[in-house]
Amino acid sequence: MKKTLLIAFGIFLLAFSACNEHLIVEEMEADTSVEMLKSGGAITSADFLKTNGTFIRNNYGNGSNVYLRGTNAGGWLVQEEWMCATNAPDQKTMMNTFESRFGKSARNNLISIYENNYWTSQDFDNCANMGMTAIRLPFTYMNLMKDDWSDIKTGGWDRLDWFIENCRIRGMYVILDLHGAFGSQNGMDHSGEVNDGYQFYWNDYHKSMTKWLWWQIANRYKGNPTVAAYDILNEPGIKGGLTTSLQWDFYDEVYDVIRSVDSDHIIIMESCWDAAQLPHPNVYGWTNVVYEYHYYPWDYVNDYNGQVNFVNSKINDIANAGYNVPTYVGEFNCFGLANAWEYTLNAYNNEGWHYTSWTYKALGNNTSWGIYNHNPSRVDIYNNSKKTIRNKWRKVGASNSWRNNTVYDAMVEGLKGTAVPNGEYYFKGVSTNKIISADNGGNDPLVANRSSYGGAWETFTVVHNSDGTISLKSEANGKYVCAVHDEDNRLIARSSGIGAWEKFYIEKITSTQFALKSSYNNKYVTINQEASNVLYATADAVNLWEVMYIYNTDGTQIMD
The missing domain is CATH 2.80.10.50 (Trefoil (Acidic Fibroblast Growth Factor, subunit A))
Structure with a gap:
């Protein structure tokens, strides 16, 4: 009887709210329990990864070579206006605007609706069925922290835990990528906060909070074999600038913090943009690290030969550096050229590199920025009502997306890899x-x-x-x-x-x-x-x- 009454009451509320858009009825967050996988090969403790020279191997570095290859879950936990269904200039502005217009509870509810719909079990299945072995997961401190930065918020780990577990049962690793640090490490929109770029490296509080957050992350996921690596900071050069000892010294500080609680997980150091913008690992005494690069051939968007030369120059750059660590291309795009995708992926495979494309899904009808495309209506964060925002963000999911065949086909073929790289x-x-x-x-x-x-x-x-x-x-x-x-x-x-x-x-x-x-x-x-x-x-x-x-x-x- 109680169950029947509750169901009837729920139906009444939904019907009434449909008739009166001014009624405030906050929706419950969607179920984030783990969906059953469609293909086998779940990750076990024997699959824990560590580096071994230029290789990444399972069984704590003593087993078989593993190649981390897949895509980024960009646009899910960090919205960017150019690729997501929003007109917000950055994540922080969106959150602040929703709070000032609707209050914190409604803000959180709206963001949950977006996140619940943007990435679902179908997306995990899509990635696994393509043959991916890894997904890089971008997130910012805002996904985890209370508004006053005093601690991890209630339920703050839920999204990451859910993502990691869904990847685990499908046999895919997760690379945890701090895309946005406190105050923003680069001042760019993809960090979650646009500013002048000088609010991090010269702000001891922002740096200390970022180190504190990495301690929390490492403490939570130490020993977890599905977590392939900790990607310390995404593109940490100021306003797209180069990485120098300014960034390297901070990497070293975070490295020490992570190692104080987690001695086993791989730690990733990012370069902006080539090998010369990273130190030899011996300089800082780093071990069990991977060096990451982002390769975008902007000068050769429609030039196949130019992209070929671009890729070859990067291969020579890494070879000449001689760092003796695994190479990971954390982000890349070959734009609309199918033959450039084929050449690039073959080259990465032959070199034994690890890679994740940017990105899984992007806004547009035929954009090479996404393996999948979708084109929902953009949310106007300044003027749309809560009802309109909810309705728009319910349509950002897999059922309203489609393959970009140029990128999809190239990735499926490339993900087969080569068993015997250089x-x-x-x-x-x-x-x-x-x-x-x-x-x-x-x-x-x-x-x-x-x-x-x-x-x-x-x-x-x-x-x-x-x-x-x-x-x-x-x-x-x-x-x-x-x-x-x-x-x-x-x-x-x-x-x-x-x-x-x-x-x-x-x-x-x-x-x-x-x-x-x-x-x-x-x-x-x-x-x-x-x-x-x-x-x-x-x-x-x-x-x-x-x-x-x-x-x-x-x-x-x-x-x-």
């Missing part, structure tokens, strides 16, 4: 269970004859070429492996450069087995038992003698 490896024949060696310092043909990995003679550097092939450089003599087609197609490390005979396709046979095919004669590389297990590019098909295992030089096996 780097040093050794190869073992499945048929012989022997490791392949460039014997006699590389002077003899490649042969599968080693019982264990010994060093340079068994080490080959994989280099991805722009045409989809790879080349192998022997560390025994620094020469590229050549399929000598005028000498029975045997393989020998003899070439100083890469030509047609030094190019191979790498094919995945199973999740742990691979084969090489010469691009010159379209023949598979085989271990010839009749020739003392010397390697030749002579096989027409893949059988037992053509299949290889591939290992990182520390002995961890490559598995897709």
Whole structure:
């Protein structure tokens, strides 16, 4: 009887409020319980990530390589006028305006309606079904703090907890990105507060509050394997300026605060904009860190060749820096060029980089800023009634969005990645269970004859070429492996450069087995038992003698 009366009363209130827009009936926040996943692979404690040289690996850095690749949840907890259904210049102005017009309770209710609708279980499923392994989650202090900054607000962790748990059950990691610090670290709209940019680094209170907040975050999520990393500050250069020791010193302070409570999670240091704008990690004694870059080829929006050169210049920049930490492209866009998306993602994959596009969803009918597009009516924060704001923000969800096929298709293909990015490896024949060696310092043909990995003679550097092939450089003599087609197609490390005979396709046979095919004669590389297990590019098909295992030089096996 009580339940029936409550339902009837609820129906009455809804009907009455529909007839009288002046009646104040605050809506309850939508259920934020975890929805059941549609695909398996939930993250467990064994999936906890740490860095290992330039790699990120599970099992606290001792397991398999993991590549964090996906998108940003931009526009959900931090609204930006150019990409969200609002005319507010920044998040803080929106909150203050709603408070002055409607009061704090109504302000919070309106923002909850937006957040409840903008990102739902369908969006998690969309990301997981695309093959994403990670989502970067931008947020500001305003999402967590009481208005007077005295403490975390009641329910302040709910959004982050809900997001992390939904990602966990779908097998996706979360990168926690402090997009807006107290007072704004850059003065830009995406920090949640537009100002002159000088309200942070010279304000000890704002800095101390930001360090306090990172302690709270690290204390809450320490030991949580779904949290991949802590991204200290988004684009911390003042008004789009460069990062210097001003930012690095603050990074170091936050690093120490986090490490005082959480010794295990990866910490991300952002550059504005290239490698030179970050220090070598040894300068500050940082360990288990990742360096992040945001790459936007603004000068080449409609120029494919320009974007290719832009990407290649970034690859060279990172390689020349030699920081020996994983590289993460936290934000990027290739605009409307499908071939530029393909080239860029292939390049990132081949380099073994981690990346998240900006962003998952953006306002517009065909904008490359979003994998998904939508075009709801903008909220006028200064003039729209509460009823109008509620109605507009109910339409910012998945049911009113659609794919941008250029970006979606490129991302789906790119997220497949490559199992063997650029780097040093050794190869073992499945048929012989022997490791392949460039014997006699590389002077003899490649042969599968080693019982264990010994060093340079068994080490080959994989280099991805722009045409989809790879080349192998022997560390025994620094020469590229050549399929000598005028000498029975045997393989020998003899070439100083890469030509047609030094190019191979790498094919995945199973999740742990691979084969090489010469691009010159379209023949598979085989271990010839009749020739003392010397390697030749002579096989027409893949059988037992053509299949290889591939290992990182520390002995961890490559598995897709």
